[in-house]
Amino acid sequence: MVTTDEKGPLTAKKKSVIIRSCDGDEFLVSESAAVLSTSLKKILEEKEDRLIHLSDIDNKTLAMVIAYLSTHADDGLSDDLKRSFDQEFVSGKEFDVLKYLVLATDTLQVTCLCYTVAKKMADIMKNKLVEWVRREFDIQNDYTPEAEAEIRRLDAWAWDDRQLEDD
């Protein structure tokens, strides 16, 4: 399956590349969008091959990253529009989805998207309970209840405000 990116049919002048996700789907992306990823840019400089296989990025995540790259490669869009696209892009996304996205942007080296996603994740996390953070990041608590209580007592300064949510 070949999916064109959101900008519609590519003009003959523009070069494009095909990017394949780990689950086998292929995406047709303009070269101008692909090179916004430092990793893809390097690959394209090193080899003539127009098919790039990404073994650790799934279909759904790759589609999101490509939508982002295509929007940011669009010279017709103002910086303001791109900024509001960025806000829209991360809003309402599940924490898990953001985790896959941040990993993908790290692999593909898309620094500005990595920042946007990391910022969104921090925004979600800041009012959550420690138990929520453990769950979402798959962290094993290796403190005994007594030891954890002691740590919390030592760091009492961090615990003197309230209003936390857990969901």
Next chain:
Amino acid sequence: MVTSDLPEEILIDIFSRLPTKSVGKCRCLAKTWRTLLSTPSFIKSHLARTRKTRQENLILITHSQSIHSIANIKDDDTVSRELELPDLWAEVVGSCDGLVLFINVDDEVILVNPITLQQAKIPTSPLAFERSESFTMHAIGYDSLRDDYKVVVLSYLETYNGSRPSYLDTFVDVYSVKTGVWKRIGISPYPFADLDFAYGVFVNEAIHWLSMNSKLDCPYVLIAAFDLANEVFFEIPAPRGIDVGKFLFKKLVVLGGCLCVVDTSSYSGVDVWIMKEYNVSESWTKFSMYFDQCMFKPLCFIGDDEVVSVVEGPCLVVLNFKDGTSRDLVVNGVPALFTDGCIFVESLVSPAFCGN
């Protein structure tokens, strides 16, 4: 590896964007996390992000000599919190990267992180003059070359007693927070005036104070600077039109990250000069307004035109430089009564020797 999910550098990226107290809470996630969120490199990343947000908090000394902080100045419901730092506090010298330098009523100099409530007493320099006969000016700053916070003390000795000598030169001593060691830099070519609530001002990697060059026929006011990394003195031009007369009514402060000279010598009001671009003499911008006060210390901007200041009273007022109006700042529902204050940023930086 602290989790099976994400690489460590991404985790640091995400967690360094959390508010300081959220990081503190996350220090109990697991043992490895406590270590990760306490490393100097994490604390630096976190500080770099906080700096970017430019969120300024106020630290204030109350009439009863306790410490309060204000996180958000709002028009109607500004709230201050008393910090659990039992002592009798007299003066707040200044702040750098979330470390605030205080002097208590016993003249002890104490470095405090008002967020983590860690504090460290700065030992007296072995070369310090007898306190009762000397005049000192303190400052806190950061030496980027050695990655070290430094307390700077300028001092001179005036005995008023013929049998013992005075040392009227300005001695400069620097204390390294990292090593816990004092070092005498030498004698500053620029003296300072001993004034209430006048401290060295840290901007652009250097400590600054208002000084005067009186060796020439025609004395002039200048801003003396001491570069913490290179340990050299230099001079920054004072605003044009600042005269040498009534020197004691002039004060150097930091406002909005810029050097700022406050002049209360005129009966017609206060003059405030702001050096918008560092060390660019043409960038001095003057604001004047009618305000009959000798004690006047601007702390921070609210928006573009309003400045929160400590004035005699003692209280906090909001001055509007644009329309010349002033109003009391209402804190906790009443007009705020504070004797001194300064701004600080939230950070995890430790005030203690060796960063522990």
